[in-house]
Amino acid sequence: MSKNTVSDRFRKVDVDEYDENKFVDEEDGGENQLGPDEAEVDSLIRSGNLMGALQAVLKNPPINTKNQNVKERAEGLVLKVLSSFKTSDIEKAVQSLDKTGVDLLMKYIYRGFEKPSDNSSAILLQWHEKALSAGGVGSIVRVLTARKTV
Amino acid sequence: MSYHSFLLEPISCHAWNKDRTQIALCPNNHEVHIYKKDGNNWNKIHVLKEHNGQVTGIDWAPESNRIVTCGTDRNAYVWTLKGDVWKPTLVILRINRAARCVKWSPKENKFAVGSGSRLISVCYFEQDNDWWVCKHIKKPIRSTILCLDWHPNNVLLAAGSCDFKCRIFSAYIKEVEEKPAPTPWGSKMPFGEVMFESTGTAGWVHGVCFSDSGNRVAWASHDSTVAVAEGGKTAVCTSLTSETLPLLCVTFITENSLVAAGHDCYPVLFVYDSNKAALSFGGKLDIPKQSAQKGMSARERFQNLDKKATTDTKEAVLESVHKNSISQISILNGGKAQCAKFCTTGMDGGMTIWDVKTLESAMKDLKIV
Secondary structure (H helix, E strand, C coil): CCCCCCCCHHHHCCHHHHCCCCCCCCCCCCCCCCCCCHHHHHHHHHCCCHHHHHHHHCCCCCCCCCCHHHHHHHHHHHHHHHHCCCHHHHHHHHHCCCHHHHHHHHHHHHHHHHCCCCCHHHHHHHHHHHHHHHHHHHHHHHHHHCCCCC | CEEEECCCCCCCEEEECCCCCEEEEECCCCEEEEEEEECCEEEEEEEEECCCCCEEEEEECCCCCEEEEEECCCCEEEEEEECCEEEEEEECCCCCCCEEEEEECCCCCEEEEEECCCCEEEEEEECCCCEEEEEEECCCCCCCEEEEEECCCCCEEEEEECCCCEEEEECCCCCCCCCCCCECCECCCCCCCEEEECCCCCCCEEEEEECCCCCEEEEEECCCEEEEEECCCCCEEEEEECCCCCEEEEEECCCCEEEEEECCCCCEEEEEECCCCEEEEEEECCCCCCCCCCCCCHHHHHHHHHHHCCCCCCCCCCCCCCCCCEEEEEEEECCCCCCCEEEEEECCCEEEEEEHHHHHHHCCCCCCC
């Protein structure tokens, strides 16, 4: 009763940091992952080969790297490719991807939702609908459970 | 396929006796209820009250007729039937977190308990002291053990854990058994040795199961994948990403077929082809009721559009037998080699018995190899 209970700073201490048995993710060498090739993707977009641009931008995903810049650059590039598609072509593009491609696309879509800009959410929602019919709710579960993501 | 609704609360775990006339289950509280089948009814004949926390695992040894239960109160009890009453014996597990799952070994001289203390307690009966003693398997487990399954040789134990790995450990206790013969998983099996560790899974491993021969192990994880590993010089691992919600429990029904069930409320069949080392989706194992399609009036259509922004006439009602996630699956007849009947219990408090022959004939294209 006579203790000083005014300060509540102790509530903001992150107890898990001091746990000696804390789970630490395995370190995978991610230094070499640079994300999709910007020049290649740009040239494919300009030449109108959007399917090719989609395949190219989904190569080399920066999953293991801790460098946030690389991840942001990759996300921006993916968004550029997704926005340049016509609505009617989206379904065909998603069909051309294999299972891992659809999972990766879902990861990028959710990353894109995190930082919405002008029209991005609407475009991403259209892509989300088509990717969902291809990958099912399982692909969304994999976005949520992945510890190393784009 | 028969469905029986026991309770309104989830069934946390269940176990059958040897002749499948009695079922022991935990109705999401500190007790274990034993029901006996009487024609078409189930009558509650025993209530086992000893745990101070929710009972998370029950296993009934068919030959010796003993029940082992474990709970969130960090204890396990071995129950023996004396006359008409079940008498408990406390087992000191030496864990400081909740116990999550328990399984008798095939010879019923040991049982293993998985817990949140990041270890597995392997318990055996010491005749001299008339007491259950336990040994711990700690390394290299880094999180809660969610599920366990024993290999038919009574020594190897598969464990699925929250650190995203499925491992096979040796639980060889020299006091109760002789040295085991070599298996495809390895020949040297000292206690606690890791014979196999999975890679590549990204979610918590909810369910694990050895095949009847013990040469294959399957596990279901939270990233909506199912994987099968086959023992050998180098273990061959194949996994299948599914389009459904995560599966919580998995079991072999023949050497090549698996049945798994989970948050989607219906069991699914998977087929493993060892020549191609490929796992494929076999089919949904639920016979949906054909509901009458009634036409929608214009007013209803407009209401739907206003409320749900869709003119879809599908009602938001689950068509499966279970109305909530299925949490446990157990084989009733035929063993893991030629299963004829299996049983599922779930969070809807119901228990369904599935007949494999009926399913095979009801679903065309369903082949159980």
